[in-house]
Amino acid sequence: MTETTETTPSAPILAPPERLAPESRLVISLLLVSAFVVILNETIMGVALPRIMADLGIGPSAGQWLTTAFMLTMAVVIPVTGYLLQRLATRPVFAAAMSLFSLGTLLCALAPGFPALVVGRVVQASGTAIMMPLLMTTVMTLVPPALRGRTMGNISIVISVAPALGPTISGLILSALSWRAMFWIVLPIALAALTLGLARVRNVSTPRPGSIDVASVVLSALAFGGLVYGLSTFGTGGAGTATWAPLAGGAVALVAFVLRQLALQRRDAALLDLRTFASPQFAVSVGLMALLTAALFGTIILVPIYTQNVLGLEPLATGLLLLPGGLLMGLLGPVVGRVYDRRGPRLLVVPGALVVSAVLWSLTRLSTDTPVPAVLAAHMALCLGLALLFTPLFTTALGSVRPALYSHGSAVLGTAQQLAGAAGTALFVVVMSTRAAALAGTTASDAAALAGGVRAAFLCGAVLSLLVVVAAFFIRRPADATAPA
Numbered sequence: 001m002t003e004t005t006e007t008t009p010s011a012p013i014l015a016p017p018e019r020l021a022p023e024s025r026l027v028i029s030l031l032l033v034s035a036f037v038v039i040l041n042e043t044i045m046g047v048a049l050p051r052i053m054a055d056l057g058i059g060p061s062a063g064q065w066l067t068t069a070f071m072l073t074m075a076v077v078i079p080v081t082g083y084l085l086q087r088l089a090t091r092p093v094f095a096a097a098m099s100l101f102s103l104g105t106l107l108c109a110l111a112p113g114f115p116a117l118v119v120g121r122v123v124q125a126s127g128t129a130i131m132m133p134l135l136m137t138t139v140m141t142l143v144p145p146a147l148r149g150r151t152m153g154n155i156s157i158v159i160s161v162a163p164a165l166g167p168t169i170s171g172l173i174l175s176a177l178s179w180r181a182m183f184w185i186v187l188p189i190a191l192a193a194l195t196l197g198l199a200r201v202r203n204v205s206t207p208r209p210g211s212i213d214v215a216s217v218v219l220s221a222l223a224f225g226g227l228v229y230g231l232s233t234f235g236t237g238g239a240g241t242a243t244w245a246p247l248a249g250g251a252v253a254l255v256a257f258v259l260r261q262l263a264l265q266r267r268d269a270a271l272l273d274l275r276t277f278a279s280p281q282f283a284v285s286v287g288l289m290a291l292l293t294a295a296l297f298g299t300i301i302l303v304p305i306y307t308q309n310v311l312g313l314e315p316l317a318t319g320l321l322l323l324p325g326g327l328l329m330g331l332l333g334p335v336v337g338r339v340y341d342r343r344g345p346r347l348l349v350v351p352g353a354l355v356v357s358a359v360l361w362s363l364t365r366l367s368t369d370t371p372v373p374a375v376l377a378a379h380m381a382l383c384l385g386l387a388l389l390f391t392p393l394f395t396t397a398l399g400s401v402r403p404a405l406y407s408h409g410s411a412v413l414g415t416a417q418q419l420a421g422a423a424g425t426a427l428f429v430v431v432m433s434t435r436a437a438a439l440a441g442t443t444a445s446d447a448a449a450l451a452g453g454v455r456a457a458f459l460c461g462a463v464l465s466l467l468v469v470v471a472a473f474f475i476r477r478p479a480d481a482t483a484p485a
Contacts, residue, residue, distance in 0.1 A: 040169070286416050348389070
């Protein structure tokens with residue numbers, strides 16, 4: 001039977017449906033600022049990798065661990081947040097998240113060498129992994145169903161604008177300062193968010209006592225860590241035992257993890273409660289989010305490769321090319337949220353799915369002489385379609401489960417996005433590389449072969465987008481999310 005949301009009677013600062021209480025707005029605003037900082041940090045590293053490798057004297061295989069270690073930590077920690085958010089109050093969880101992030105940022109800024117820098121990135125990722133599920137769970141607890149769309153739209157600003165600004169900000173900093181300056185600039189902002197949050201963030205949940213299942217934590221780390229590592233290695237051109245062993249081990253551990261959670265949730269002791277999937281709307285929304293995240297991450301990695309290695313653009317020009325699309329997603333977030341609150345998700349997700357599919361099909365026609373404005377227009381259209389999809393899907397997914405499972409729903413969404421992002425990157429890169437290698441001896445230039453590989457990769461994404469279009473017609477508004485007066 002489909003589960004629906006009901007207003008939580010224990011929330012002390014819940015407002016009438018027409019307006020959110022000032023105290024609630026303050027808590028959510030502080031969490032939004034903190035989430036913006038941690039996501040911005042996650043995206044400034046890519047542009048800085050070449051500078052860091054040269055400064056520390058390491059090769060690409062070692063430098064890649066600055067990103068891989070971050071992703072692995074996120075994949076391991078996010079599934080545990082469902083348990084943490086149910087057993088601990090909001091304020092100490094926020095303090096732990098921002099303290100870990102601030103400490104990790106300081107360690108990165110002071111790192112004397114590569115190993116210390118990796119440790120700092122792991123500590124940073126531990127705080128980042130907690131922040132987004134905390135934000136989502138707090139919004140679902142404080143915001144009445146009729147206002148969740150516009151609040152999720154504000155979250156879309158954070159999720160969209162921070163990654164769009166990250167590469168540009170990183171490029172500007174590196175043009176004048178050392179790579180360590182990126183961390184020194186982020187650190188005081190993080191400390192200010194931590195200080196203000198400790199003073200003003202209130203506990204909005206009621207912790208429940210319970211012990212953590214150590215076996216579930218171990219299985220979770222092996223499952224999600226193994227899958228993300230295997231997919232990341234596969235996506236960077238790895239092969240053989242180093243790639244397939246983590247994937248196989250992660251798959252086996254995932255089966256064991258799921259079976260253990262099904263057994264533990266009978267006595268309400270699961271680390272990651274899978275009863276969220278009892279709601280068909282949650283299951284469909286999570287599936288759609290996974291497909292869209294895979295397409296987004298694949299596009300994010302392919303477009304820079306295409307613009308720089310085929311069209312000959314400089315890295316800064318590529319960053320500026322991708323900036324308008326990210327800003328467009330952020331600006332549309334609140335508008336999409338208001339439309340969701342008034343009209344429901346279908347008016348948004350069906351056109352959004354059609355736009356995303358149309359753009360991915362159009363990208364299968366890229367060539368060595370495609371005009372740069374055409375690439376810009378395609379990327380902005382893709383971001384438009386994603387903007388129409390992400391906010392309704394987030395809101396529908398979490399609004400379709402019981403309030404007691406909000407934290408687990410947030411953790412499931414975050415975990416699915418991590419796995420989908422790694423899978424999308426691996427799929428697009430492998431298809432591109434394989435097809436480009438096959439065309440290398442039959443085309444006039446390496447650029448033409450690479451363009452053929454990019455077209456093949458986007459063809460895979462376009463085929464997957466057809467599933468998104470079909471699934472979009474099955475999205476419904478949660479039963480209790482009535483429109484405001």
